[in-house]
Amino acid sequence: MDKTNIGTHLIIDAWDCPHELLNDKEAITQAMIQAIKEGEATLIDLTVHEFSPHGVTATATLAESHIAIHTWPEYGYFAADLFFCGEGKPHKAMEHLEEALQAGKYKIQEIKRGFAPNQPESLQTLEVVHEPV
Amino acid sequence: MDKTNIGTHLIIDAWDCPHELLNDKEAITQAMIQAIKEGEATLIDLTVHEFSPHGVTATATLAESHIAIHTWPEYGYFAADLFFCGEGKPHKAMEHLEEALQAGKYKIQEIKRGFAPNQPESLQTLEVVHEPV
Numbered sequence: 001m002d003k004t005n006i007g008t009h010l011i012i013d014a015w016d017c018p019h020e021l022l023n024d025k026e027a028i029t030q031a032m033i034q035a036i037k038e039g040e041a042t043l044i045d046l047t048v049h050e051f052s053p054h055g056v057t058a059t060a061t062l063a064e065s066h067i068a069i070h071t072w073p074e075y076g077y078f079a080a081d082l083f084f085c086g087e088g089k090p091h092k093a094m095e096h097l098e099e100a101l102q103a104g105k106y107k108i109q110e111i112k113r114g115f116a117p118n119q120p121e122s123l124q125t126l127e128v129v130h131e132p133v
Numbered sequence: 134m135d136k137t138n139i140g141t142h143l144i145i146d147a148w149d150c151p152h153e154l155l156n157d158k159e160a161i162t163q164a165m166i167q168a169i170k171e172g173e174a175t176l177i178d179l180t181v182h183e184f185s186p187h188g189v190t191a192t193a194t195l196a197e198s199h200i201a202i203h204t205w206p207e208y209g210y211f212a213a214d215l216f217f218c219g220e221g222k223p224h225k226a227m228e229h230l231e232e233a234l235q236a237g238k239y240k241i242q243e244i245k246r247g248f249a250p251n252q253p254e255s256l257q258t259l260e261v262v263h264e265p266v
């Protein structure tokens with residue numbers, strides 16, 4: 001079973017975020033919950049973990065697949081990925097995350113999951129916004 | 134803060150797996166736990182969810198970042214992604230997943246996270262094995 005477009009996987013690298021926001025467990029939890037809502041997805045389970053001395057990871061298991069975010073406050077950087085199968089709106093969810101965490105610039109890669117090896121549909125860089133280096 | 138190699142993110146699309154294995158919550162739970170062990174990673178939280186009528190999602194929050202797997206038994210297909218920062222061995226963890234779930238063929242993409250937009254280091258397709266189409 002190849003060439004099936006199972007879903008969309010968005011990979012985000014975001015920089016120039018306020019350091020204190022990336023270390024705020026409650027703000028990140030709320031950003032995730034609102035992103036899931038805007039993405040019209042269904043939450044099954046949300047794990048949020050605060051690292052010492054800094055950094056937060058949040059992993060949302062969805063009926064549609066998952067969203068995960070990992071922050072490095074010391075770099076003003078976060079990494080997120082959003083994998084949605086079905087009817088959800090991963091781009092809307094992603095937009096909420098980058099807005100809520102006030103990313104100064106970010107890179108997005110979009111991967112179509114489920115395609116056979118070497119098919120060109122399976123990988124594309126979607127967009128780069130805000131001061132690409 | 135750009136050009137930082139924060140970590141390695143492996144994206145796997147795997148086909149030709151035994152359908153019953155992809156619907157076996159306990160087998161997938163054990164495959165995840167062993168993959169984390171082989172990857173020398175530290176588990177913070179593991180969520181495993183069984184869908185009706187079929188399909189399993191498992192999301193592991195790690196000290197190193199995360200592993201997520203989503204199965205479609207009806208297609209003999211699973212999608213996994215493994216994001217490791219630090220000292221872990223994501224390729225070892227990945228190899229265990231594809232072996233434990235008996236993938237007949239699979240595609241792997243490796244993304245270096247944390248690099249600035251448009252840097253060639255940030256994206257490469259690592260390998261395709263077993264009957265690439």
